[in-house]
Amino acid sequence: MLSFLLLSYSKSVRQSIQKISNDEASHVSFLTSALQAAGVTPVQACKYSFPYTDLKSFLTVSQILEGVGVSAYLGAAASIKNGNYLTAAGSILTVEARHNAYIRFVNGLSPFPAAFDTPIQPRGIVTLAGPFFVSCPTGSGPGLEGFPSLTISGKLIPGSTLKISAKNTTGATYCGFLSGLDSTFTTYADGECKAPSDGKVGEGQIYVFLTSEKSVTDATTIAGPGIIETENAVMNPIDTPTLTPASHEPENATDLAIGI
Known part of the structure; x- marks a missing residue:
């Protein structure tokens, strides 16, 4: 929590980032269950490395990845022939778009810079995601070459x-x-x-x-x-706190120990 305040983000920003994390976990759980119900064995989790060194770079990487996520769902939509699956994917896509919009706003950018989002085909998505993969269990890596x-x-x-x-x-x-x-x-x-x-x-x-x-x-x-x-239209970062770092009282020792 302290890092958020030192960079002029309020407590609610950290809470919102945590909510995004919770949403992503729900998406993984849903997709895993859907694959199993369809008789498909889900891939296992890989190990990843993301190029951030501090809170600011973390938010920048998050913004890019959320944008890529939106483009990935859009690019895959034409390949989904089952109407129920398409509806489920669309339900996730709209949430991903809100995540991306929020993080863009936190980063001082327009949350809705264009009237249309950009679909990217699967091999293009693998190209963008590939550098983040460190290792994967056998059979769980990307099935396409970027x-x-x-x-x-x-x-x-x-x-x-x-x-x-x-x-x-x-x-x-x-x-x-x-x-x-x-x-x-x-x-x-x-x-x-x-x-x-x-x-x-x-x-x-x-x-x-x-x-x-x-x-x-x-x-x-x-x-x-x-x-x-x-980007031409720059927005003011959301939730600028009125507290100064010196006046911040951590809710518990974990706030200071973790530094997030």
Whole structure:
């Protein structure tokens, strides 16, 4: 709790983050039971490593992952043929979107930066999630192979230059930008491409692919996606406390011992 107060977050922010954690545990329990009821053996939990060193970086990683979660459910929706399963997935998706909106707001960003969220197909999701996997029990790792990861530097301003690199760029001739339900492309050469100026890139979490054609499919993707944020409307962080760190009385010793 003390870390939240030192970074000007109130007690309610920590409580809300804990509620998000509880929701995610409920989703895992529900999906596990649903798979078992369908006669499918659920995968076992893997070991993960997340790149955060403090509360601020934890919230940044959380924002990205919640956004990826929304895109994952959207990308999988077309493959769900059973109406009951689709409804259940949709019920989880709407909660994931609220989680993402809340964390964006806490981070000082618009909770609803665009009119549409962005669907990403399964191999793209595996590409984004893969770096967080440390090890998995036999048979429990991702069943799909991801693409090479992207590194992006630069600001997503129309006409600006973005430097984009990957372990393998052979055959890459375009940068594909996915924003909401729109896609747009610029030429990729010498490790660079221009940010689009056609108005098809909105605000929020944008996905960038290296492709061999002006389309984003498993067949045309060379690397990616990578993620870059474009945001014009900055919000004030939610729940700025009136307490100062010096006046905070921890509810119990655990608050200080854990440091969260």
